[in-house]
Amino acid sequence: MERRRAKRKAAWRRRRLVLLLMAPWLIGFGTFFGYPLVMSVYLSFTHYDLLSSPKWIGTANYRYLFTQDPQIGSAVRNTIWIIVVMVPLQVVFALGIAMMLARARRGVGILRTIFYLPALAPPVAATLAFVYILNPATGPVNIILKHLGIDGPLWFQSPSWSKPSLVILGLWGVGNIMIIFLAAILDVPRHLYESAELDGAGPLQRFRWVTLPTISPVILFSVVIGVIAGLQYFTQAYVAANVASGQASQAGDQTVNNLGYPEASTLFYPVLLYQHGFRYFNMGYASAMSVMLLAVAFVVTVLIIRNSRRWVHYVGAAK
Amino acid sequence: MRRVAIGLLATLVLCAVVVAAMRTSASAGTKTAKATNITIWVGWSAAELKAFKGVVAEYDKNHPEVTVKVVGGINDDKITAAIRSGNVPDVVSSFTSANVGNYCKSGAWIDLKPFLTKDKIDVGMFPKTSQYYTQYNGKRCALPLLADVYGFYYNKKMFKAAGLKGPPKTMSQLTAYAKKLTKRNSDGSIKVAGYNPFLGFYSGNAPDLTVYAPLFGAKWIDSGGKSILSKDPAWAKLLRWQKSLIDWYGYTKLQKFNAGAADEFSASHAFEIGKLAMMIDGEWRVAFISREHPSLDYGTAPAPVDDSRPGLYGAGYVNGTIIGIPKGVKHKDQAWSLVKYLTTNSHALAVFSNGVRNVPTTKASLTSPDIKPDAHFKTFLQIFANPNSTTSPITAAGNAYGTLIQAFTVKWQAGHAGDLQKGLQKLDKQIDAQLKQAQAGGVP
Numbered sequence: 004m005e006r007r008r009a010k011r012k013a014a015w016r017r018r019r020l021v022l023l024l025m026a027p028w029l030i031g032f033g034t035f036f037g038y039p040l041v042m043s044v045y046l047s048f049t050h051y052d053l054l055s056s057p058k059w060i061g062t063a064n065y066r067y068l069f070t071q072d073p074q075i076g077s078a079v080r081n082t083i084w085i086i087v088v089m090v091p092l093q094v095v096f097a098l099g100i101a102m103m104l105a106r107a108r109r110g111v112g113i114l115r116t117i118f119y120l121p122a123l124a125p126p127v128a129a130t131l132a133f134v135y136i137l138n139p140a141t142g143p144v145n146i147i148l149k150h151l152g153i154d155g156p157l158w159f160q161s162p163s164w165s166k167p168s169l170v171i172l173g174l175w176g177v178g179n180i181m182i183i184f185l186a187a188i189l190d191v192p193r194h195l196y197e198s199a200e201l202d203g204a205g206p207l208q209r210f211r212w213v214t215l216p217t218i219s220p221v222i223l224f225s226v227v228i229g230v231i232a233g234l235q236y237f238t239q240a241y242v243a244a245n246v247a248s249g250q251a252s253q254a255g256d257q258t259v260n261n262l263g264y265p266e267a268s269t270l271f272y273p274v275l276l277y278q279h280g281f282r283y284f285n286m287g288y289a290s291a292m293s294v295m296l297l298a299v300a301f302v303v304t305v306l307i308i309r310n311s312r313r314w315v316h317y318v319g320a321a322k
Numbered sequence: 323m324r325r326v327a328i329g330l331l332a333t334l335v336l337c338a339v340v341v342a343a344m345r346t347s348a349s350a351g352t353k354t355a356k357a358t359n360i361t362i363w364v365g366w367s368a369a370e371l372k373a374f375k376g377v378v379a380e381y382d383k384n385h386p387e388v389t390v391k392v393v394g395g396i397n398d399d400k401i402t403a404a405i406r407s408g409n410v411p412d413v414v415s416s417f418t419s420a421n422v423g424n425y426c427k428s429g430a431w432i433d434l435k436p437f438l439t440k441d442k443i444d445v446g447m448f449p450k451t452s453q454y455y456t457q458y459n460g461k462r463c464a465l466p467l468l469a470d471v472y473g474f475y476y477n478k479k480m481f482k483a484a485g486l487k488g489p490p491k492t493m494s495q496l497t498a499y500a501k502k503l504t505k506r507n508s509d510g511s512i513k514v515a516g517y518n519p520f521l522g523f524y525s526g527n528a529p530d531l532t533v534y535a536p537l538f539g540a541k542w543i544d545s546g547g548k549s550i551l552s553k554d555p556a557w558a559k560l561l562r563w564q565k566s567l568i569d570w571y572g573y574t575k576l577q578k579f580n581a582g583a584a585d586e587f588s589a590s591h592a593f594e595i596g597k598l599a600m601m602i603d604g605e606w607r608v609a610f611i612s613r614e615h616p617s618l619d620y621g622t623a624p625a626p627v628d629d630s631r632p633g634l635y636g637a638g639y640v641n642g643t644i645i646g647i648p649k650g651v652k653h654k655d656q657a658w659s660l661v662k663y664l665t666t667n668s669h670a671l672a673v674f675s676n677g678v679r680n681v682p683t684t685k686a687s688l689t690s691p692d693i694k695p696d697a698h699f700k701t702f703l704q705i706f707a708n709p710n711s712t713t714s715p716i717t718a719a720g721n722a723y724g725t726l727i728q729a730f731t732v733k734w735q736a737g738h739a740g741d742l743q744k745g746l747q748k749l750d751k752q753i754d755a756q757l758k759q760a761q762a763g764g765v766p
Contacts, residue, residue: 053402054428067759073726073752140582160577162736248522262725264522266732281399283722284424285760 040297047291052284064291077267078275081166085271086233089170094225097177101184102210115185122178130242133172134159159247162268169239169269180225187218219315227307234300237273244269272296357389360656361411363396363404365643366678371395373677377670381663388656401648405430408650412657415467415645419455420714420721422644426458427718431646434462437658443666447684449706451640451713458716465665466683468675469642470604471702471711472526472533474625477618480514480599489600489623491635493537493563496600496626500567503599512571512579515592517600519567520576521731524586526602529731530724533602533639534560536712538628543715549723549753552746559628561734561742568735589614605702609679622701624708637710638702642683668692681706719760723753 022029047064049057068075100118107114121129136142137158145155156164195213204212215222241262248261262278263270276296280289366374371394382390393411398418404410414431425431438445445453445462452466476489484503490496496517503516521529535542540556543549551557568576583597584590592598593607594615602625611618627634645665647657663670671682672692681702682688688703705711717723730749733739 052424052428054405054424054430063759067755071752071755071759073756074729138581140578157574157577157581160581261522263729264732266736266738267729278725279722283719283760284402284421284428285719285722288759 043290043293043297046287047294049287049290051287051290053286054284057287060287064288065295067288068291068295074263074267074270074275077263078270078272081268081270082234082236082272084166085169085236086230088166089173090226090229090233092170093173093177093180093229094222096174097180097225098184098222100177100181101188102214104181104185105188115182119178119182121176122182124176126176126238127242129176130172130239131246133168133175134243134246137168137171159243160265162266165243165247165265165268169243172239172243180229183221183225184218187221188214191217216316219311220317223307223311223315227304230303230307231300234296234303235273236271237277240269240271240274241277244274357387358653358656359389359391360413360653360660361391361393362413362415362660363393363401363411364415365394365396365417367395370678373674376677377664377674378660380673381660381670385659388653388660390660402430405648405650410648410650412647412651412653413645413660414648415643417643418720419464419642419644420716420724422455422464423458423716423718424720425646426461426463429463430649431463432649432651432654434465434646434658434661437662438462441662443662447666447686449640449683449685449711450709451706451711452642452683455640455642455713455716456644458718464644464646465661467643467645467665468671468678468680469640469683469706470606471681471706472602472604472625472639473701473705474600474623475593475603475607476600476621476623477593477596477598478621479619480596489621490626492626492629492632494629497563497567497570499600501570504571510572510575512575514596515571515576515579515598517567518571518576518579518592518598519564520580521564521728521735523576523580523583524592524601525604529728530714530721531557531560531727531731532641532714532724534564536637536639536710537625537634539631539634539710547757549750549757551727551753552743552750556628557746558742561731565735565737573736593620594618605681605699606679608696608698608702611698620698622698624701624705634710636705636708637712638705638708640706640711640713642713643680717757717760719757722756722760726752726756 046057048059048061050060050063051057104111104115104118124132137144139145139155139157139160142158144158148155158164158168191214195217196209199209199213244264245261248264262274272292273296276289276292279285279292362378364371364374371392374394375392378390378392382388396414396416398416398421401414401416404414416425422431426433437443448456448466452469456462456464456466474489480503481487484499486499486502490499500516500519503514504512505514507513518524519527521527521531526533531540534540538556538560540560541550541554544553571579583592584595587610591607591610591614593601593603594611596618608622611620624636625638627637645661647654647661651657664674665671666684668682668684668687668690669692671684671687672690674680675682675687676692676694679699682690682693685707687693688707693703714721714724726749730739730745734742734745739745
């Protein structure tokens with residue numbers, strides 16, 4: 004009896020120590036993640052205008068979201084578009100550059116810096132620059148195209164070109180993924196290549212059977228991160244729509260609404276969420292939207308990770 | 323009123339203002355030992371903020387019991403955040419009068435009725451439109467502080483060259499003049515646009531149709547508060563007129579023209595540099611032109627109206643800055659005293675109006691001898707006083723309905739909207755559902 008109690012006491016003491024050591028993280032996590040999460044879920048069942056106290060309205064926000072919101076359809080379609088098109092392109096593009104950089108013999112430092120540099124540009128500044136250089140009338144890109152006899156597209160002014168323009172912007176700033184790929188490629192054990200070569204494998208086969216499997220965890224990582232970033236795609240769309248519409252009017256006037264310009268083609272889910280929460284004082288509804296976004300992000304991530312078991316290889320894993 | 327385009331600039335200005343404000347408050351401390359410090363937040367920045375500070379300084383001088391600190395560059399996000407945190411300035415003002423519904427309904431801006439009654443102020447001193455956009459459902463939580471009024475600008479030199487006499491008074495005249503004044507390059511692209519009706523091009527073509535509505539006498543809602551865009555035929559008429567002119571230019575050609583036109587608030591504005599012969603714009607353009615292109619030979623007039631409703635000529639769209647007192651304020655009476663002075667004192671309104679060339683917002687101040695006479699500007703004072711002038715509807719959801727209208731109109735002008743009447747019917751349903759959702763959070 005006595006011994007058991009002493010044992011339990013010791014165990015409790017150990018746990019207390021663990022808790023104490025974890026406290027900074029627990030407090031931070033609880034304050035900045037747990038609390039907002041719980042509040043969002045609660046607010047999603049209320050009518051909340053940010054200024055008066057929330058009013059419980061049951062599932063009305065969700066019903067409006069699923070059955071009536073006239074803008075949600077295009078917001079979801081745009082978001083899916085950007086994920087399906089931009090994420091694979093970014094991965095392929097970053098991988099391609101990383102492969103080239105891994106082979107470079109001279110000026111390695113400079114080349115790496117040059118290709119990484121765009122990732123350091125703040126998204127707002129980068130977007131402003133792209134809207135400028137892709138201006139259909141005065142931008143250098145269309146002027147050059149005109150000299151070549153090509154009538155350039157309207158880029159950010161056209162509903163069919165605005166998302167591709169954002170993709171180009173996304174590819175330009177792909178340095179973060181590229182640098183991770185580069186590290187992974189340089190990490191592939193040399194002896195694997197040597198033995199593959201001895202077995203008569205050509206460059207393509209070496210890439211397919213040595214490089215790809217070895218860096219597959221990094222590819223998985225970048226796909227998951229890319230999809231989550233795609234679900235949260237906001238800054239570039241917000242800036243591009245405001246600037247391209249030419250109505251970036253005075254700082255304080257929020258009457259004019261250009262979000263989604265042109266023709267709702269850049270109205271992504273988070274942009275719509277922002278609009279409801281911070282422009283129309285409809286935070287309850289915005290919370291319902293964010294809860295749905297979280298649920299979708301969770302499901303998509305789980306699906307990707309489950310599916311990845313078939314193609315991701317962990318070197319040294321006990322499998 | 324509208325100006326600074328880039329947020330960066332606004333931030334810089336804000337920093338400068340804060341630094342300046344800190345310095346002035348340090349030196350003003352010597353005024354009287356007992357002076358109460360009150361703070362007012364406004365959206366103006368740069369030269370306009372300076373003009374506003376001048377008006378406040380005059381008040382400050384005559385009221386030894388208070389010291390007023392002015393903070394510029396404020397937007398509604400900051401106002402909302404301050405009210406939520408409980409750490410509020412004494413007086414707030416906003417350019418977004420569409421948000422008044424929310425401020426009044428939630429009580430975030432306090433009810434001004436007790437103050438108005440106590441000081442025997444009749445709101446009849448403000449023109450009807452300004453009375454409307456400063457209250458919600460009869461609850462008055464704001465007062466108007468200068469207004470923006472939209473009228474017609476035309477380039478007299480180009481008119482003379484084309485053999486045109488006065489400004490157009492009807493929409494069909496506007497169309498005919500626009501065609502006559504337009505010049506094209508050899509490749510068919512637009513060199514000079516007679517009139518650019520592209521929704522989204524400069525403020526005069528707000529895609530939510532607010533600026534055009536009074537020119538066609540179009541009504542937003544019925545007496546029950548339901549959207550009637552499909553029932554009031556004026557809307558379809560407006561949109562058909564607009565689309566026919568777009569089609570005459572060519573949608574893509576106008577898009578290219580717009581993309582090449584300089585920013586609305588830059589000195590290279592298309593009208594100011596002669597790339598646009600006529601436009602609808604706010605009264606502030608008068609000040610811009612006199613500052614940036616004083617030699618421009620132009621005239622102002624009321625905007626042309628629907629051919630079948632000539633009686634509307636003289637009306638225009640009005641939108642204004644609103645001012646109020648946030649809940650949780652510390653010095654309520656001092657705050658009210660300042661609000662009262664700024665919004666009802668003819669001299670103060672006239673001085674500020676001269677400074678920023680916005681329209682003063684009481685009936686008396688419109689004819690105040692303190693207003694610097696200017697033939698171009700006078701047009702806007704008359705439009706403001708016109709009983710047919712209108713503003714945007716005030717709803718519980720700010721201008722959320724405008725976003726839905728805009729989503730439709732930009733598709734319409736691109737030729738992607740299909741049947742107009744069916745589209746407007748659908749739009750009505752969407753707006754009704756949205757308002758219901760925003761008001762009670764209920765779903766019909």
